[in-house]
Amino acid sequence: MKLLVLFSLLLLIPFSSLYSTTLAQAPAAAPSKPIVSTLSQSPSSDTSDSSPDDLIGILRKAKSFNILIRLMKTTQLINQLNAQLITIKSGGLTLFAPDDSSFSHLKVGFLNSLADNQKIELLQFHVLPTYVSSSNFDSLSNPVRTLAGDNPTRLQLNVTAYGNNVNISTGVVNATVTGVIYSDKVLAIYHVDKVLLPLDFFKPKPPAPAPSPEIAPKTDNDNSSAADNLGTSKDSSGAFSLMSSPGTTLVSLGVSLVALVIISS
Numbered sequence: 001m002k003l004l005v006l007f008s009l010l011l012l013i014p015f016s017s018l019y020s021t022t023l024a025q026a027p028a029a030a031p032s033k034p035i036v037s038t039l040s041q042s043p044s045s046d047t048s049d050s051s052p053d054d055l056i057g058i059l060r061k062a063k064s065f066n067i068l069i070r071l072m073k074t075t076q077l078i079n080q081l082n083a084q085l086i087t088i089k090s091g092g093l094t095l096f097a098p099d100d101s102s103f104s105h106l107k108v109g110f111l112n113s114l115a116d117n118q119k120i121e122l123l124q125f126h127v128l129p130t131y132v133s134s135s136n137f138d139s140l141s142n143p144v145r146t147l148a149g150d151n152p153t154r155l156q157l158n159v160t161a162y163g164n165n166v167n168i169s170t171g172v173v174n175a176t177v178t179g180v181i182y183s184d185k186v187l188a189i190y191h192v193d194k195v196l197l198p199l200d201f202f203k204p205k206p207p208a209p210a211p212s213p214e215i216a217p218k219t220d221n222d223n224s225s226a227a228d229n230l231g232t233s234k235d236s237s238g239a240f241s242l243m244s245s246p247g248t249t250l251v252s253l254g255v256s257l258v259a260l261v262i263i264s265s
Contacts, residue, residue, distance in 0.1 A: 066100055091131060092186040102194050106195060121148045129145065140159050142160075158170075174194075176194075177192055178191045
């Protein structure tokens with residue numbers, strides 16, 4: 001009987017050791033994840049060998065961005081952006097790039113209706129003057145400043161981010177960041193599903209001030225009326241004579257008496 005009890009205790013020793021080891025090796029808590037996880041690479045983009053100072057080359061390799069490329073060239077904004085990328089010391093740039101399909105959903109003739117300075121401002125509205133990584137959108141403060149300026153009443157751009165979703169609101173459209181086209185420590189280019197339209201482009205413009213009324217030139221009739229008011233009239237020869245009135249009659253009599261005195265003397 002004693003041997004049986006001793007044998008049972010010997011069998012329990014390995015199990016108790018294993019149980020204590022398992023408790024000691026409990027897994028540590030998983031590290032907290034950022035609110036916005038890394039966005040997926042845009043399916044059509046393969047820009048791994050591109051240079052950050054060649055925006056056109058990056059967009060051309062990504063494909064489907066021909067209208068954006070054309071606008072950046074015709075407005076010459078591409079020269080400014082490439083120069084900034086070459087000379088920039090810190091901060092970087094972030095570009096929200098709508099594809100050709102996004103531009104095709106604009107109202108017919110919309111781009112042609114814009115003045116040259118508005119086209120430049122439209123493109124600048126898609127550029128942030130700082131580098132924003134795909135996991136750092138939640139750190140932005142709204143309204144977000146763009147190269148077009150930071151006036152929220154004119155150029156309102158709000159970014160909200162949670163999970164894998166990054167949404168952009170302008171007061172006119174609500175767009176979504178659908179993927180990463182290019183990203184390094186200086187430049188980030190994100191694919192958006194809509195053209196970001198500034199609210200100011202759609203506000204009613206104040207009416208132009210009415211022109212001041214023109215003063216009509218005086219005619220001969222006006223001059224004759226003035227002459228009538230002064231007590232004169234105009235004869236056919238163009239000379240003025242005193243009108244017949246009690247005052248003028250006395251003057252005429254006085255002149256006649258003076259003339260008679262002179263003649264008689």
